Amino acid sequence: AERTVAESRTLADAQLAASRSLARWSAVRVVALAVCGRFPPLLLLLGAPWLLRNGLTPGGLVGALTYLTQALAPAVQALMTMLGTAGGRLVVVLDRFTDAPPPPVDEPAREASPPPAQGPARDTPVAELHEVTFAYGPRAHPVLDRLSLTVGAGEHLAVVGPSGSGKSTLAAVLAGTERPTGGAVRWRGRPARPADATSVRVLLPQHAYVFTGTLRDNLRYLRPDARDREIAAMADAVGLDALLSRLGSLDAAVEPDRLSQGERQLVALGRAYLAAPPLLILDEATSRLDPAAETRAELAFAALPGALVVVAHRLGSARRADRTLVMDGPRTQCGTPGELLRTSALYRDLSGLWEPEEPAGLEGPEARRGEEHGIIRSTPPPSPV
Numbered sequence: 001a002e003r004t005v006a007e008s009r010t011l012a013d014a015q016l017a018a019s020r021s022l023a024r025w026s027a028v029r030v031v032a033l034a035v036c037g038r039f040p041p042l043l044l045l046l047g048a049p050w051l052l053r054n055g056l057t058p059g060g061l062v063g064a065l066t067y068l069t070q071a072l073a074p075a076v077q078a079l080m081t082m083l084g085t086a087g088g089r090l091v092v093v094l095d096r097f098t099d100a101p102p103p104p105v106d107e108p109a110r111e112a113s114p115p116p117a118q119g120p121a122r123d124t125p126v127a128e129l130h131e132v133t134f135a136y137g138p139r140a141h142p143v144l145d146r147l148s149l150t151v152g153a154g155e156h157l158a159v160v161g162p163s164g165s166g167k168s169t170l171a172a173v174l175a176g177t178e179r180p181t182g183g184a185v186r187w188r189g190r191p192a193r194p195a196d197a198t199s200v201r202v203l204l205p206q207h208a209y210v211f212t213g214t215l216r217d218n219l220r221y222l223r224p225d226a227r228d229r230e231i232a233a234m235a236d237a238v239g240l241d242a243l244l245s246r247l248g249s250l251d252a253a254v255e256p257d258r259l260s261q262g263e264r265q266l267v268a269l270g271r272a273y274l275a276a277p278p279l280l281i282l283d284e285a286t287s288r289l290d291p292a293a294e295t296r297a298e299l300a301f302a303a304l305p306g307a308l309v310v311v312a313h314r315l316g317s318a319r320r321a322d323r324t325l326v327m328d329g330p331r332t333q334c335g336t337p338g339e340l341l342r343t344s345a346l347y348r349d350l351s352g353l354w355e356p357e358e359p360a361g362l363e364g365p366e367a368r369r370g371e372e373h374g375i376i377r378s379t380p381p382p383s384p385v
Contacts, residue, residue: 040072125150126307130183131147133182134182156320158312158323159171160315170325175197176193177203200278276305279309281311282308282309295316299320331346
């Protein structure tokens with residue numbers, strides 16, 4: 001709290017100084033406009049008796065006064081306005097070049113303290129939602145309604161619920177890509193800021209991003225300094241070794257259109273594994289993988305020190321998690337699978353709908369019944385939100 005107050009006071013003082021500087025500059029600009037626009041006609045009127053005595057006709061005096069007030073004054077005013085705007089921008093640019101940014105409030109304490117550990121303690125929350133509300137419009141029904149949630153460092157949390165219950169919205173708010181309409185989002189005890197996003201979390205959506213280039217460049221997209229042996233260990237852990245063998249080497253060219261959607265998801269998963277962020281959010285990022293490949297990838301991520309949040313489309317993801325959040329509007333519940341089977345009717349319904357997970361060998365009518373009940377799918381499930 002003290003650190004927040006100190007940072008707020010520093011920002012307020014900087015804003016006050018900037019406002020005062022702008023006020024001074026505006027005052028100078030007003031004085032300059034008044035002098036340049038009004039002084040010539042006034043000078044002409046003061047010198048009119050002398051000019052008339054020395055041969056200037058009254059008509060010439062009126063013409064000169066008309067020229068100064070109707071033509072010269074507006075031109076001078078426009079010139080001073082342009083110079084004032086350009087001058088203000090020039091002052092801002094020069095100030096940014098010449099003034100070093102102020103040090104953070106906690107800089108002396110950071111220098112005096114020992115270097116931090118590689119990751120936060122497991123009992124320190126990596127992400128928190130406090131009474132968060134989110135709606136897609138001023139009068140829209142809230143998708144998230146005063147939701148509070150804590151994700152501890154190293155925790156594995158699964159998120160389940162019917163389509164439209166807000167699972168992807170929750171992932172976006174937790175990742176900081178959507179701002180809540182109410183409540184607060186915190187990362188490591190501090191308000192979530194876009195500037196901290198790259199060092200705190202990685203969000204993988206259902207549609208994986210893969211670009212044209214080498215496989216190595218795609219995998220090192222979030223961590224350019226990753227070594228080949230780390231990439232090899234990642235491929236073995238996540239299940240990317242088959243794709244690596246098919247392409248031939250890390251330097252093989254990758255064309256996104258020639259990869260299956262499951263292979264694209266594996267590339268994105270491998271990229272996130274190498275980055276090893278404190279918070280990894282998988283928003284149905286394994287929806288194109290078979291259950292065995294999905295299990296292998298999730299177990300690999302669960303073994304990392306960071307927190308893992310999985311928007312699940314199979315019940316196995318919920319069973320592997322430390323806790324499961326059931327999105328059910330105002331009746332949202334969070335707990336272990338055993339607790340939810342006792343307390344959540346929706347979770348019991350989802351458990352019955354999703355059983356069994358791997359109906360291998362089903363054909364004909366049985367396979368069609370499985371697809372109808374969400375057990376197996378010939379096409380991916382629709383986007384949850």
